[in-house]
Amino acid sequence: EVQLVESGGGLVQPGGSLRLSCAASGFTFSSHWMHWVRQAPGKGLVWVSSINADGSNTYYADSVKGRFTISRDSAENTVYLQVNSLRAEDTAVYYCVLIGYDTSSFYWGQGTLVTVSS
Amino acid sequence: DVVMTQSPLSLPVTPGEPASISCRSSQSLLRSNGYTSLDWYLQKPGQSPQLLIYLGSNRASGVPDRFSGSGSGTDFTLKISRVEAEDVGVYYCMQTVQTPYTFGQGTKLEIK
Numbered sequence: 001e002v003q004l005v006e007s008g009g010g011l012v013q014p015g016g017s018l019r020l021s022c023a024a025s026g027f028t029f030s031s032h033w034m035h036w037v038r039q040a041p042g043k044g045l046v047w048v049s050s051i052n053a054d055g056s057n058t059y060y061a062d063s064v065k066g067r068f069t070i071s072r073d074s075a076e077n078t079v080y081l082q083v084n085s086l087r088a089e090d091t092a093v094y095y096c097v098l099i100g101y102d103t104s105s106f107y108w109g110q111g112t113l114v115t116v117s118s
Numbered sequence: 119d120v121v122m123t124q125s126p127l128s129l130p131v132t133p134g135e136p137a138s139i140s141c142r143s144s145q146s147l148l149r150s151n152g153y154t155s156l157d158w159y160l161q162k163p164g165q166s167p168q169l170l171i172y173l174g175s176n177r178a179s180g181v182p183d184r185f186s187g188s189g190s191g192t193d194f195t196l197k198i199s200r201v202e203a204e205d206v207g208v209y210y211c212m213q214t215v216q217t218p219y220t221f222g223q224g225t226k227l228e229i230k
Contacts, residue, residue, distance in 0.1 A: 035219070044208075044210065044221060044222075044223055044224045045159075045167065045212070045221045046221065047212075047217075047218055047220065047221070050217060061218050062218070095166060095167075101172065104172075104176075104178070104179065106157075106169040106172060106178060108166040108168070109166065111166060
């Protein structure tokens with residue numbers, strides 16, 4: 001059974017940092033791109049970042065470029081999102097997402113809430 | 119960026135009746151490999167989104183056959199042949215033809 005378990009969210013002051021983690025299991029982690037999508041309270045879904053299967057290529061939304069960093073550890077089957085210089089508008093539930101067209105694998109984690117407030 | 123536009127944004131439906139959601143993209147979602155990079159998700163209240171349809175018209179595993187996806191190029195449709203109470207939630211289309219991946223605004227389906 002595929003599982004994506006996010007952690008690392010919390011309350012942080014503007015300008016602060018967090019490291020979000022997504023522990024993956026139940027599939028061949030090293031073969032799949034991984035993604036982060038966020039959802040502000042009461043709002044829609046917004047793609048944040050993606051990383052390819054071997055970690056050699058990363059992609060970011062303009063709104064987070066230069067502040068967020070996605071990475072992955074295949075030994076730990078974990079994808080990370082380092083979020084720095086946080087702003088109030090970064091307040092959202094952050095979802096870890098697997099989109100695997102080749103293997104028909106599509107899963108979302110339960111999300112981790114990041115609240116940026118003083 | 120590819121802009122995704124959904125309509126309607128609110129969809130009240132009587133149980134047993136059909137429902138249809140439109141999604142239009144500002145650019146073609148057709149890849150060079152022939153696949154169309156358009157997925158449909160349903161986010162039920164209090165839950166993470168779940169995939170309904172991928173690559174335009176492929177029903178995800180476990181999704182009831184009352185859900186179907188169609189369309190090509192820039193115009194796509196999600197159809198529910200007979201709405202059930204469990205179908206309430208917000209429906210999103212999402213394009214993955216290029217980054218930044220983008221979502222439609224969401225269509226909230228409610229039961230009359």
